[in-house]
Amino acid sequence: MRTPISYFLLVAALLFTLGTVGVLVRRNALLIFMSVELQLNAVNLALVAFSRQAGNLTGQVLAFFSMVVAAAEVVVGLAIIVSLYRKRHSSDVDDARLLKW
Amino acid sequence: MLLTGLIPALPLAGAAVLLLSGKRWKDASAGWLASALVAGSFVVSAIVFFRLLALPAAQRISVGHFFDWIASGTFHVNVDLRADPLSIVMALTVTGVATLIHLYSIEYMHADPRFARFFGYMNLFVFFMLVLVLANNFLLLYLGWEGVGLCSYLLIGFWFERPAAADAAKKAFITTRIGDTAFLIGIVLIWTHFHSLDFALVFRGASGLANGTATVIALLLFSGAVGKSAQLPLHVWLPDAMEGPTPVSALIHAATMVTAGVYLVVRSHPIFQASGTALTVVAVVGVVTAIYAGLSAIGQDDIKRMLAYSTISQLGFMFFGAGMGAFSAAIFLLVTHAFFKALLFLAAGSVMHGLPGEETDMMRMGALRRVMPVTATAWIIGWLAMAGIPPFSGFFAKDQVVGAASQAGRSGLWIAALVAAMLTALYESRATFLAFFGEPRYEGHAHDPGLAMRVALIVLGLGAVVGGVLGISSSTGLLPRFLQPVVGAVHKPEGGPPEWALIVISTAVALIGIGLAWFVYLSKRIDWQALRTRLWRTKRTMQQGFYVNALYSSAIVAPAKLGAAFLAYVVDARVIDGTVNGLGHAFRGLAVVGRRVQTGLVRNYALAFLAGAVGILFYLAVKF
Numbered sequence: 001m002r003t004p005i006s007y008f009l010l011v012a013a014l015l016f017t018l019g020t021v022g023v024l025v026r027r028n029a030l031l032i033f034m035s036v037e038l039q040l041n042a043v044n045l046a047l048v049a050f051s052r053q054a055g056n057l058t059g060q061v062l063a064f065f066s067m068v069v070a071a072a073e074v075v076v077g078l079a080i081i082v083s084l085y086r087k088r089h090s091s092d093v094d095d096a097r098l099l100k101w
Numbered sequence: 102m103l104l105t106g107l108i109p110a111l112p113l114a115g116a117a118v119l120l121l122s123g124k125r126w127k128d129a130s131a132g133w134l135a136s137a138l139v140a141g142s143f144v145v146s147a148i149v150f151f152r153l154l155a156l157p158a159a160q161r162i163s164v165g166h167f168f169d170w171i172a173s174g175t176f177h178v179n180v181d182l183r184a185d186p187l188s189i190v191m192a193l194t195v196t197g198v199a200t201l202i203h204l205y206s207i208e209y210m211h212a213d214p215r216f217a218r219f220f221g222y223m224n225l226f227v228f229f230m231l232v233l234v235l236a237n238n239f240l241l242l243y244l245g246w247e248g249v250g251l252c253s254y255l256l257i258g259f260w261f262e263r264p265a266a267a268d269a270a271k272k273a274f275i276t277t278r279i280g281d282t283a284f285l286i287g288i289v290l291i292w293t294h295f296h297s298l299d300f301a302l303v304f305r306g307a308s309g310l311a312n313g314t315a316t317v318i319a320l321l322l323f324s325g326a327v328g329k330s331a332q333l334p335l336h337v338w339l340p341d342a343m344e345g346p347t348p349v350s351a352l353i354h355a356a357t358m359v360t361a362g363v364y365l366v367v368r369s370h371p372i373f374q375a376s377g378t379a380l381t382v383v384a385v386v387g388v389v390t391a392i393y394a395g396l397s398a399i400g401q402d403d404i405k406r407m408l409a410y411s412t413i414s415q416l417g418f419m420f421f422g423a424g425m426g427a428f429s430a431a432i433f434l435l436v437t438h439a440f441f442k443a444l445l446f447l448a449a450g451s452v453m454h455g456l457p458g459e460e461t462d463m464m465r466m467g468a469l470r471r472v473m474p475v476t477a478t479a480w481i482i483g484w485l486a487m488a489g490i491p492p493f494s495g496f497f498a499k500d501q502v503v504g505a506a507s508q509a510g511r512s513g514l515w516i517a518a519l520v521a522a523m524l525t526a527l528y529e530s531r532a533t534f535l536a537f538f539g540e541p542r543y544e545g546h547a548h549d550p551g552l553a554m555r556v557a558l559i560v561l562g563l564g565a566v567v568g569g570v571l572g573i574s575s576s577t578g579l580l581p582r583f584l585q586p587v588v589g590a591v592h593k594p595e596g597g598p599p600e601w602a603l604i605v606i607s608t609a610v611a612l613i614g615i616g617l618a619w620f621v622y623l624s625k626r627i628d629w630q631a632l633r634t635r636l637w638r639t640k641r642t643m644q645q646g647f648y649v650n651a652l653y654s655s656a657i658v659a660p661a662k663l664g665a666a667f668l669a670y671v672v673d674a675r676v677i678d679g680t681v682n683g684l685g686h687a688f689r690g691l692a693v694v695g696r697r698v699q700t701g702l703v704r705n706y707a708l709a710f711l712a713g714a715v716g717i718l719f720y721l722a723v724k725f
Contacts (some may be wrong), residue, residue, distance in 0.1 A: 023707050032703070093703040099699030 008049035015042035029081045033074075040070045073100045104149055105165045105182045108192055109231035111142040112224040120219030126217040132207035135220035139203050139227055143196035150189045158586055161186055164237050164301075171240075181237035187587040190432060190580070191234035191364055194439045198356045198561070199227045205447050205557035206348040206552065210455060221350070224600045226252035230357050234364060238298040242365070246284070246329065249358045256353060257345040269341040276338040280328020284365075286398060287321030291372075294318075295649045300368070308373035312378075315472035319372045319379030323386075324360030330416045332591050337650055343405040352403060355412050356439035356444050363419040363435050367428045370588060374426070374647045374663055384424025384506075388517045388548070391417030392704045393647070397526030399531060400643025403461045405531050410646070411487070412442060414525060418502050420517055427505035428588035430582040433572040434498035436580070440564040441495055445483035447558055451476040452536065454521030454554070466536040472547045477537045479558040484533045488526035489611040494568030496607070499525075501575040504603040514583045519610050526614025534622040574600075605606060 014040055022035025044063045051059025085091050115138035119131055126134075153161045162185040171178040184192075203223060210219050229248025236242035251274075251310035258270030282638065288298065295303050307315065326332070333340035342354050353359070366373060366383060373379045394414035401407035415438050444537035447716035453459045454468065455473055460466065470477035503522055549555070572578035576591045585591075598606075621629050633640060642648065 020711060026713070027704075041638050087222055096703070097701030 005049050005053045009046060012042045012046040012049065015039075015045065026042060027092050027094055029093050030085065033077055033081065037070065037074070040066060102163065104145060104152075105163065105235060106167055106197070106711050107140050107145045108149070109182075109228050109235065111145070112227040113363055114138065115539075116221050116225035116228055116313050119217050119224060119281065123217035123221060129207050129216075129219035129497075131220050132203070132210070132445060135224050136200060136203035136225060140195055140200045141226070142231070142423060143193070144188060147193040147197050148156045149184050150193060153184060153186065154191060154583075158582075163587055165553060166237050173298060176292070178238060178240045180241060181299075182235040183237035184235065185587055186583050186585075187364075187368060187432065188234050190436065191424025194436050195227065195230050195234065195357050195524070198439050198443050199223075199230075199562075201442060201557040201561055202348050202352045202356075202447070205348075205351075205450070205554050206376060208553040209551070210346065210452055215259070217620055219256075219346070222252055222255050223349075223366075226256065226353060229615060230361070233361055237300055238305070239291060240298050240366065240556055240714075241283065242368075243288060246325070246361060246365075247281065249353070249361065250281065250329070253277075253353050253358055255344070256349040257342045259346055259349065260344070260577075263344065264629055266344040268303070269344040270553065273338040273342050276335050276468030277328040278327045280335055280650075282367055283321045287318050287325065287458055290314075290318050290321065300427035302371070304371040307375050308648055310375045312374070312376055315372055315376035316378045319369070319376050320382060322369055323379065323383055326363075326365050326420070327386065327579050329365075330362030330420070331336070331413050332362070332386050332417060333393060334649070335366050335671060336390065336394070336413050337646075337653060338361075340406050340409040340646065343403070343409050347405065347446060347453060350408070351443045351446030351450070353407065355442040358441065359412060359416055360419065360435045360572055363416065363423060363431055365425045366420065367432055367588060370423070373423075377665035380426065382424070384421050384514060387417045387420030387422075387424055388514055388521060390414065391421065391521035392517065392524060395521055397646040398528035399524070400640050400645075401528075401532075402644070403534060404452065404463050404532065405446075405461055405468075406652070407463070408442070408445055408449060408529065409457040411445075411529060414521060415442065415487070416438070418499060418518070418521065422505055423516070424509070425502070425514070426504060427575070427591070429572070429584045430498065430505055432501050432584060433580050434495075434645065437494035437498045437565070437568045437570065437691060440446045440568050441483045441486035441490050441493075441563055443562040444479055444558065444565050445487065447554070447561065448476050448480040448483060450557065451479075451550045451554055454550050455548045456543060460543065463532060463535040466541075467539045467543065468537070468541040470537040471541075471548065473548045473549045475555050475558060480533065480560045480591060482562045482565050484529050486568075487529050488615055489607055490590070490615075491608060492566075494571075496573055497569040500604055500607040501572065503607055504600070507603060509597060517642075519606070523610045523614045526611040526617050529617045532623060535616055538623055587611065604608075 012069055014099075019035045019037075019042060023032050023040065026032050028034060035099060043067055047059040047063040047066070049059075052083030081091060088095055112135075119126070119135060123131070124411070139352055145692050146399070153163070163184065164438045165182045166178045167182065170180045186346060203220070206219070206223065210216055213219060226249060229252060233245025233249060236245055254270045254274040257273050258267050261267045291303055292298055294308050294310065297303060309678070310318070328335045337355060339359065343350055344421075346356075346416045352459070373383065394417060398407050398410035398414065402409060415434070419431045419434050419438070421429075422434060429661075449461075452473065453461055455476065456466070463668075470481075482493065486493035489496045491497075491500045501521060503518045504516065506518055573578040575581060581591050621627050645651070654663045
């Protein structure tokens, strides 16, 4: 007996909500970053679940792409965070509010 | 006819050479070149004239086609030059007088730093004037018309360092422009009615014009003439134009350009004749101007301004003659006037040249005939010619012009013309007695001019003496007969007083004017200087030309300035700038509020993302 797709989607939704809340309430750049990863992984989970449901590999392939892009994004994002920390001695995103009116 | 083309081509070549390489010409060479080219033009005109003379009277016309100027749809204008009796008489007068004035200018302008440029402008003027008189259609005539206006502007303002000269140049240009605009509208009307601007075609069809149309076209053309020939009410520029060098006044503002209006009226006489009203208007404007300018001339102390007003009054006589239908008499007066008025101007220039400090005030002259015999002789010839004393040239011409009114049975106009003739004799004699007779009122040494100026004076003087032989009789004289193919035959008058009676009357009128001037200024029975002080108010009114200038400044210039100030300081500064600045301020205010959105807080942006994403999802969910 197969696990129904709704279980996977429920978990994915939970993970995504956790990630979203994390992005919105956290102030530490690293933690926001991790929350973003959580959102990405929630989406990946949903993709794989849909793939299994549909019976083809398109969703899984898309998930791989998503992971590759996420890896690349982590590299860039971490580099930004590190250089930001070096400049301002803080990883609080609210301190980096230069681009405003 | 290539030869006709050569007439304007020679001065044009001179103008091109002198204006493009003016500074390279040393000494008087530029002046000699310019004079030689104009003289050459005169010789060519004479050749064309004799060729015409060899033909039978009815065939005396040759039109040379040079090139197509404008061809746009049905609108065709060619550069065609026309040699017929009228245009060749004008060309001979223009080139003949211009040659002498060029010669005179070589000496008169010798010390001027812009010597070559002066002659370049003068040659350019002669070119445009010849285009004007030789043109075979209205548009080419208009080209010459505007060209002489331009040269007039350039030459009045030749000494542009003097603000008065620069202002006078602008005034002349703008005032004549008013008339020119009407003239252009007239040309457009001619085209809409005839679909051609060629003289031959237009004049052939002129008699078929409706009376009202003919009147409108004729009056529009006449408006152009009024501006160019300084008739009331556009005469104000001519007295001021005397700020230019005296040879310019002699050539442009006495002998040639200002007579272009008379030429225009005579040339387009079929249109004027198609409308009797227009001819009456021409005559009335002419005679009123003659009287007005005559009275103003009596009040002038500046010798050149006196001559300017006298030019206005003589042009009034010419228009009067044309308005009476005596076209050949008007042209006769034009030709003789070109000689005696140029002579008077050049004599006035010699006086200025010979007196210390370029004196032009006749109050500081007197008894000049003793120290300037040549100049004085020249002036006296001009004076007698202008006053209308037989057998000098002006007498015959003016007698015919004035007599035309009596023969046409218009006694009122005739008497007005006689009054104007009397005034002419009076103001001209007054100037003569003040400047050349009586007691000397100047200080320092005065002398006659040098050779070149003397030659010009003597030749013009001869012309002014014998010019009358051209038209001793108004119907059978040389000039009337020669002009007959163009302006129509002059018929012997049926009614009115006989010709000898008219001659006696005009001579008597001239003698009255001279006698009056003699009585006041020379007879010593009246202390004229005391009289001057007593009547200063009248004198001032006349000197100011009855305050027409003041009237124009308060009635036209001041309101125009007020309107301009309103536009500049209210409409432009408040309305237009206000709109533009207001828009800027409005957007700035909006931005002050709107830019608060950009907090710089990453989490705010993230929230906005989320809200957007949820919104889109919600929309999709509702839609599907």
